[in-house]
Amino acid sequence: MPLVVMAVLALVGCILPQLVAAKESSYLIYVLFQAFLFLTLAQGWNLVAGYTGQISLGQHAFFGSGAYATALVWNSGLGGYFDPLTMLLSGFFAALLAVFIGIPLLSRLKGDYFALGTLGLGEILRVIVIQGGEITGGSSGLILPSGGYTSITVYYYYSLALALCATLTVYLITRSKTGLALVAVRDSEIAAAANGIHILKYKVGAFALGAFFTGICGNLQAYYLFQVTAPNFFSPNWTLYPVIICVLGGVGTVTGPIAGAFALSALFEVSKEWLPTIHPMLSGLLIIVVTLFLPRGILRTKMGR
């Protein structure tokens, strides 16, 4: 089932721009680019919270650090625009941060405490970056050379590939022994440990992989905006969106976030068009309503594999 969904997504995703007129500046293409970005973020969070049961509220820390890594690498002349090395470096930087932070946090904190700790992490990083002086550009951030911009379709294909890659990774993990271990850790740490699963290793691994995808999303957003600022990139929204998407679609499922990402993007665009003033309230209302009435997500798929 998830494979079929992914194949359809890939096929439609590749063909669609050919059918759209003036695709270089198309609004639809832009909306889909956003949706794929959201989907990648959501799969990153899904892996940590949905499958491993560690509710991270610090995804914006990884998003922001990925973006700042991109800006620093590019401005130092090592990287460039849509340079694979820069992209990977951004992801690895976020993952490295996740490992360094994850080992002390995950070995000691559980549940709410971990959620709080990660929330604190995002705030600390924001303050540090704003106070960072020359290196991080302070509160005005870092500006990237925007000469390379050609069209939105480049971003579209890149985000599509990224979203498919993240979804496929999550799918492959859930079908593997590793996935079983992660779900075991989520369902009962004691039982998992009794069966010889190294709990910390799996938790940190999932946290780092989620951070890797989140960091690459930060890289993509940095390429899109050409300016990396702390309020934009360390905004808690980058944690809020993946959480809503996963809750909407179904936490701990492979296809749930796909449905959730499209639903959320569509809802955002419709409400921006028709109800511009109440648009920001919708996300909060949505989380409440879905959690209360559709606890398993709009697809009503079962928790687990």
Add this chain to the structure above:
Amino acid sequence: MTLATLLQLLINGVLFGTMYGIAAIGLSVIFGMMHILFLAQGTMIVLAAYCCYWLFELYGMNPYLSALVIVPAFLLLGQALYHGLFRRVSVSGVFPSLLIAFGLMSLLENLISVLWSPNPRAIVADYSGYSISLWVLHVSFTRLMAFGMAMLAAGGVTLFLKKTLLGKAVRAASENMEYAMLVGITPHRANGVAFAIGMGLAGLAGIATATVYPFDPNFGFIFSLKAMIALALGGMGSVMGALAGGILLGAIESFSSYVFSSAWADAIGYALFLMVLMFKPEGLFSPSPNGNRK
């Protein structure tokens, strides 16, 4: 740094910290019952601050007198929130409750911005700038009032939990829900009462905030975070610990913003919070239970 500066910083910090303390007591009572960290607490405080502000601006009501309206209203709001939102999901673990609190925070924050614009507001009364001089120290009147309110709140909640039947029921239920049910305590009623207390305290903290600080809708998230830091410092689930944690955080922030800058003071607060969560999650003021950290 002279002794006078030192004392002045300490007093400012302590008075400032009591507001974190009131917020943290509310979180602590809710956490004790439902084992969730109510993320929207700060946003509730901001809502109360706005209520206080509008009562003052539109009807000229004294901010301290408005406590008589706001606190009961928030007690009721707490009951309504529990029975309307949290009751349904209270059996299905921590995750849905955490999410609902998160959603509520985002909803309220944006609702306030849309209704009353995101501009900062402040209550300016005749006594806002008034301060009492003691020897070489200056103590702001509004902050002293906030301190008094925090002390009353902490005392009131402690007395309620220790002396009244309803309070005892809440404590019993938070210690062991199954045994509490055996002696005839209704879980939802106890949860609802705890939630109402938490919201009532948010109302009080909102009044304290409105008189001391300028505030804006986005202030809530930071306030929640600060209250959680205070809670983590003082130890989850203890009323006096939460108040002490708030005061400690206020003092730390006061000193570090003098020595470094106010932005670094925030970072130092968060860093301390992470350290305490990692190395002494039961809080600084409670004895370590057999060194067991899990």
